[in-house]
Each structure stands twice: as C-alpha cells, then as structure tokens.
Amino acid sequence: MKAWQLPLIAAATASTSVYAVQPQGIQLGSGVTMLPGVEISIDSDSNIYLAESDETSSRITKIRPSLALVGDLGATRLNAYYQLENGSYSEDSDNNYLDQLFVLGVDTEMTSRHALGFDLRINAGHDPKGAGSTQSSDVNSVDVDEFKELVLGADYTFGADAAFANVTGYVESFGKTYSTNKSLTSTLEHDKIKYGALAALRVSDTTRALVEVRNVAISYSDADAKDKDGSELKLLAGARWALAGKTTGEVKVGIADRSFDESENDGDSRFSWEAGVTWSPRTYSVGNLVTSQESNETAGGGSHVATSTISLGWNHQFSTKFGLGVSLSNIGEEYVNSSDNRDDSSLTYGIDGVFSPNKMLDVKLGLSKTTRDSNVDVFDYDRQIITLGVELAI
Template sequence: MNMNFKTTSLAAAVSAALCANAWALDPQSIKLADGIRFTPSLEVSERYDDNFRANEYNEESSWITRLSPSFELAVDGDKSAYRLTYLADSDIFHSSHDDDNTDHHLTGDAGFEFDARNRLVLSAGYHKVEETATQDQTLENDKYTTSNIGGVYTYGARTARTQFELGANYEELRYQNSNHINADKERDSTALRGTVFYRVAPKTRLLVEARHTDYDYIDNRNRDSDNIALLGGVTWDATAKTSGTVKLGGERKRFDRSGISSKSSAMWEAGVKWMPRTYSTFSLDARRGLDEGEETASSIESMRTTLGWEHEWSDRLASTVSYSYTDNEYQNYPREDKIKVLGLGLTYQVRRWLDVGLGYKYAERDSSRDGQSYQRNIYMINFNASL
C-alpha cells in the first residue's frame, strides 16, 4: 500500500540503493502445510563508509559489517492471502563500536477478494531504527520507532470501466533519545485517500485522486497541521514497452495555529518503466510535494527525481545504475538543500540460492546552512543467501 508518506531520509535512500543489487535471488520456501510457506534468507555485507555521520567537518570513516536475516510466513487461500515478515539489520562499526546497533522491521499484510467487485488489502508495521547520520551531529544518533496500520478497499471488477479506491493509514513516530532530544518531532498522522479510475483503453485508465493527511504533534503543537491534495492523471499497464503512473495537481498545508501561514504548492508524482528489451529496464520516479518541517521550518517543499537502469547481461550477471537529485526548500527558514546520490551495483548469481554483489554509492548534500553540507562514499560487497 502506498499512502505517499515522507521517506526522504538520505540514510534510508543510500541503504535502499545499496540493497538493490540483490534482486536476482530466487529463494525457496519450506512448506509447513497446505497453503502455508516459510521463507528464511540471510544477507551478509561488508562496506566502507568514509563519512558515516554525514558531517561537513570532522568526518569519520569505518568498515561496517552488516548481518541481515529475514523471515517470511505466508498463508494463501482461495480468496485471501496473508504475509508476516521480520527483518533485522545489525551493523558493526569496526572503528566506533559505540555506534553498533540493530534495526528491527516487522510487517504484516492481508488481502481479501470477497467477490469480483470487492477487494480489501490491510497492512501494519513496526520499525525500530538507529541512524548515525543525524540532523545535528553534536548530539547522539537518532533512535526512533514508527508503527502504522492501514488498508485500501477497492470497488469494481478488474475489467470494469470504472473503479473506486478508498485508503486509510494511521502512523505514530516516537524517539528514544536521552534528555528529550527530538521530542519536538514526535507525532501521529492520519491519512485518507480516495481515487476514481476510468478505463479509456484495455490497459489504460484515467484517474482523479483526493487526499487528506492530519498531523498531530505530541509536544510541538505549533506544527499541528493538515495537508489537502487533489491530483489527476493516468495509469497504464505494459502498454507497448512501458508501464507507469503519472499524477499532477496541487497541495495545500494549513496549520492549526493562526500565527503560521498556510502553504500551497504544485504537486506531481510519476513512476514510469520502459523495457526496450526483456532483459533491460529503465525507470523514472519523480515527486514534488510538501513534507513535514525540520528545525524551525514550518514545512519543506521537496522535489525529487530518480533515474534507474537494470540490465541482465546473462542468466547469472546483472547490473544496476541509479541517480537521484533532490531539492529541499525550507519554508519560513533560510535553508535550501540539494542532494545528489549516484549508485552502481553488480550482482552475480553463483547458485540459485546465493548471490554475490558489489556496490558503490556517492552521496553529496549542498546546503545553504553552515555545517550541513557533506560528501560521502560507500563501497560494499554483499552475499545474499536463502534455501
């Protein structure tokens, strides 16, 4: 389920891009009973990060060993399916053992098809994370948890001319830092979405979408606000050699306190894939919208574009290339960040159950605020294994 919540952390973006070269693995499951499968996997990686705190000054480097076991329990029925997944990311910093940490990710999904016209997908998640690249490097690492529960209900047969979707998601963000560090960022958010699809061709649909997200902060009540967005666009499935979704519209952020002015902005979202060959895929992901503020900024007007290329050179060898550019303009605060991330990955499938990957990432942030610019290089080798 995609409710378009903010996931713009650079550390998360770098980590996700580094993990992208594990896509060739073909894991086997353990059959526990009819329709019940258990799938374990393990990723072991060694990386060198020459600026793991993302500092402009006093850069720190380290070799980092990561152990990432994951477990999935799946139950498939005639008209329902369930998934429960647990993933742990344990990082060992060889030059700074005080930064050793383990992230925990627990997610659950359930899908139901009641009849040809009525479908429902439910999802929930809990994530416990520690990040060495923090907003203020003079303080301790950011330590936080997020938990969410939501669902998407769809009305209309898959081949019907008109379909309706209703989505809802509730999320909590809490920090575990000492001395109430980051307490001003803790919040609850409730997101609602309604989308109407109208089929104009066998694989092409027009859409109109309305969204409302309410943000309630625990301590910093000045940031209590709601975002309202209206979008129109088109989505298509494997038409010729492309597939994707493009949405255009506008967004308005309104604060509960009258002393903070509202902010309106153009908004767009696009996700397009082009496959000139069956073994080669180009992708474009772009977004412009209003994100929650940091420091004393009321909000952040963010514009992000990501280009990617995946190419399968043989049955066993594949490569990935990605480049992203983000422009974050802080509102009611004199700061603008421009972030660039370049990623290269190469994966070799030694066996059906074992991949070996090499990766490189270059990250750069050019900030108008002193002390927030940096450059970062990450080199990695990883082994991804399953049954």
C-alpha cells in the same frame, strides 16, 4: 494496501539495485510458503557523521536476517515479513545499532466487485549521528536517534477490474516516538491520520484515468511543537497504463495545500506530483523513473520540508550469473518557514554488480557517492560508500 499507495521513493529504492537471487521458499502446505534469507555486508563509509569538514570514516559490518511468509488462500492473500539488522562500526561503537521491521498485509476479494485490504507496519529503527535530530550537533555528546514507527491501514475497493470505473477508499494511521536524545527528539514525535479516495476510469484495455483526493491530519505530542499541528490536502489527477508488457507507469499531478492550526507558520500551497514509470525493452533489461513532490516532517528547522525527488535506475542481466545496475537521484529539500531559509540539494549516483553462482546466493559489490549542497554551509557534505556483501535465500 494496494501497490499504488506505497510511497514512490520506496519503489525507487527497490528499482535501483540488482538482485539475481530467486528463492524457491519452503512449502508449508495450504498455499503458504516460507522464505528465509540472510544478508551480510561490509560498508566502507568515508563520512559517517555527514560532516562538512573533518570527516570520520568507518567500516560498518551489517548482518540482516529475514523471514517472509506468503499465503495464497484462494480469495485471500497474506504477506508477512520480518527483518532484523545489526550494524557494527569499527570507529566509535556508540554508533552500533539493532533495527527491526515487521510488515503484515492481507488482501481479500469478497466478490468480483468488493475487495478489502489491511496492513500493519512496525519499524524500530534509527537515524545515525549527524542525521535526524543530531544534525550539526557535537557527535561526541549525543546518541543515535532510536525511534519506533507504527502504521495501521485499511482500504476498500468497489468495482471489478474490467469495469468502466472502480473506487478505492483508504485510511491510515501513523505514529512516531523516540527513546534517545529526548532533549532533541521530544519535539519530533508526532501522529498522522491519512484518508482519501481514488477513482480509476477505464480509457482502454491498457489505460485508466485517475482522480484522487487525500487529506492528512498531523499532530505533535510536545507543547513546544504545537505550531506544526495542521493538515495537508492533495488533489491529484493522472493516468495508469501497461503497454504490451514493455512499459508500465502511473503519473498523477495536482495541488498540495498544507495549513497550520496556529498562526506562527504560513500555509504552503504548491504544485505536486507522483510518478513512476518502468520500461523493459528486454526481460533482462529494465529501466525505472520515479519522481515526486511531497511534504515531510522536519528534523532540521522550519514547519515542514517540501521535498522534490527524481530517481533514475537501470538494471541489466548479462547472464544468469552476472547483473549490473546503475542509479542516479536528486533530492531537493526546502525547509519551509525556517529562520535560515535552509534549502538543500542532494545528488547521489551509484553502480552495483551481482555475481550469482546459483539461484540461492548473490555476491554483491557496489559504489555510491553523495554530495549535498546547502545554502547553510554547515549542512554541506560529500560521502562515498563501497559495499561488499553476500545474500543467501532459500
């Protein structure tokens, strides 16, 4: 799928960490490169259960091997990525986990005016105790939430890059199932079908006006969650630009309307936006701003979560061996149609540094702090994580 279709929060996550590793990869021939890597880190987490009081701290050792394949096959580009992450807790081994992620993307330019893209994403992940379905639960009586997500997508673009207008249509399916805590997670399993179209109109050599319409149909598997079945329609307009290699960005604003098939839940219409801006005054110094308003599925009551996010990050390379990054983010979560009118605000700030003795190795040290303030006191928490890690990439 095209880069503009990626969730903005993912871009925010990627932009707020310093990475100096410059892998060269292993050339396999025919335009295909293999890039293996591994990262080992130790986290000191002050509040692993996100508790309001009686906090439990733990050391978490993470081992994360990965393998990427990049193929430039002329008119077709191939990207494949696999990652495995093993996490071991010093406090309560029941928190240990093994996550896996596989991503495959294929983009092909059939002619100068016609392009196709396909993508597949399989995520076998988890939510730790104290998050997901186990919020406010007795952590001694539950397991971590283990889930699987399957995403299949395709897009078609008509129009050359230099044309006055081009249009991209896209469709994507998403499914999420759980394998643990079934008494809590059965009502969280759901499917989504997203489809839409984006028109990009040339304003100048560096700027395009954007108009997008997008619809998501949402259905839940469990009969007790059928009141959350429905759809969300978004109408957005904005612009995309790239100015003199210093500033790039995309901003879209509009209206989002979430409706429900059953009458138990009230519909929700509100102002919505998606924006990402990168400013690079120097090649070695990059700032990022990412902000969005979106609707997410809820694991903590209500029909859905209206989420507003803003993230700021700055990365600076002092030399080929030393880099520093700082980040600040705020997430507002309104649990719409919840009986307790839950409303959370989470503030996170952090700093991380990297020492790179060579192009294949990074040594990382980071600190992050999070404070969540909720009108439902049991969901308040403070958390500090100190991370020391090494990353090796070939």
